[in-house]
Amino acid sequence: MRLRIYLRLIAFAVLSIVSMSWTLNNIEKNMIDKNKDAKSMPVAKTGTEEIEFVYDSLALDARGLSHDAFEYAISGFHRLEQEGLLHNDSILTIIDFDQPSYRKRMYIIDVKNYKMLFNTWVAHGKNTGRETAENFSNTNASYKSSLGFYLTDATYHGSKGYSLKLQGLEPGLNTNAMRRAIVIHGASYVSQSFIDAQGYVGRSHGCPAVPTALTRPIIQTIKDGSCLFIYNKRYKPSNRFAMG
Secondary structure (H helix, E strand, C coil), X not given: CHHHHHHHHHHHHHHHHHHHHHHHHHHHHXXXXXXXXXXXXXXXXXXXXXXXXXXXXXXCCCCCCCHHHHHHHHHHHHHHHHCCCCCCCCEEEEEECCCCCCCCCEEEEECCCCEEEEEECCCCECCCCCCXXXXXXXXXCCCCECCEEEEEEEEEEECCEEEEEEEECCCCCXXXXXXXXXXXXEECCCCHHXXXXXXXXXXXXXXXXXXXXXXXXXXXXXXXXCEEEEECCCCCCCHHHCCC
């Protein structure tokens, strides 16, 4: 009788040890899996760390985008985000008018997921310069481009086809954009064939015109309250977007 009880106690102890071992192994496996998942996910970054991480991970230097342009763009993006103005709050569009027009100087970035969505040509105004943008204006009928930060607005169908309105945010630089009808639209002169024939992209009346084939996908991506920034070394930010 005593032997039977003793054997039962031993069996119970063995089962308990096996059960505990199985539980610990599963806990350890779950912790390892969670750590793997965490490592595979983008890590939220802020400030200088974010600027350097995104700039390097997307090889923006090799794509021709200046570090200064990107730093201004990210800083302004976060300013608008803090003000609650970005309804399309993961998309940042940068146009780098320091580059000649035969280069792909428009960059549309998914900032939250660290992805380059579009990198293509974009036109500047015909009185802004020929192959390089040199003169800028906020004046009606100047046929010049305007620098600074914009919010993308509503879409419409106009004389240039499917187009996107832009709301200028910097007094003295671009706040007449709506009045001047400075919009994103497609244009046949923004193309490789035009570059091959002329050596540079055709020019607009001040609009950042894009390749015809990309017009709809670009507008659909950046419409309705995303941040757009047009840069040139002559850019002097308003107080609202000053860094430091």
